[in-house]
Amino acid sequence: MPESKTCPEAHRRLIDRILAQASDVQRLTAGLHENHLSKRVVASRWSLKELACHLRRVQQVFIRERLELMLEQDNPELPAYDPDTDPRFIEMTEQPASETIASYLEERAHLVERLRTLTREQWHRPGRHPVYAQGDVYSLAEYHAHHEAHHVYQMYQRRALLSPVPE
Numbered sequence: 001m002p003e004s005k006t007c008p009e010a011h012r013r014l015i016d017r018i019l020a021q022a023s024d025v026q027r028l029t030a031g032l033h034e035n036h037l038s039k040r041v042v043a044s045r046w047s048l049k050e051l052a053c054h055l056r057r058v059q060q061v062f063i064r065e066r067l068e069l070m071l072e073q074d075n076p077e078l079p080a081y082d083p084d085t086d087p088r089f090i091e092m093t094e095q096p097a098s099e100t101i102a103s104y105l106e107e108r109a110h111l112v113e114r115l116r117t118l119t120r121e122q123w124h125r126p127g128r129h130p131v132y133a134q135g136d137v138y139s140l141a142e143y144h145a146h147h148e149a150h151h152v153y154q155m156y157q158r159r160a161l162l163s164p165v166p167e
């Protein structure tokens with residue numbers, strides 16, 4: 001084993017948050033049939049299923065085009081992501097929601113495992129974000145968590161309109 005540095009407390013807290021949010025996504029979509037999950041309960045706003053597809057795609061983009069890029073390259077330019085022109089998002093919305101949610105949770109488990117292996121040096125490898133001032137692995141992971149939390153709130157709102165929210 002190469003010598004490893006202990007992960008500072010802030011990194012651990014961020015990993016815990018990223019893990020906890022996935023449990024919220026699971027809970028807020030649990031026990032609903034496809035027709036409820038795909039129903040736009042707020043007119044012309046994303047359904048629970050579309051929100052889950054968005055979170056899965058953003059997670060894939062974070063892993064492939066943010067995290068792994070910064071770990072492999074020195075200060076890479078990070079490509080912009082536009083959900084409105086993403087054909088893979090559209091394809092995903094045509095699959096059963098249960099498959100998307102299961103894959104999102106599986107990919108989240110891999111992401112968390114990956115983050116747990118990062119050294120302090122790796123957490124602070126830089127990348128150039130398309131919108132924000134230059135960031136690093138930590139700040140992009142924090143951004144990813146806050147972006148997701150914003151959509152988890154929307155999931156809560158959609159769920160509450162459909163049926164009592166499970167504890």
Ligand code: NI
Binds near residue numbers: 054147151
């Ligand atoms: Ni979004």
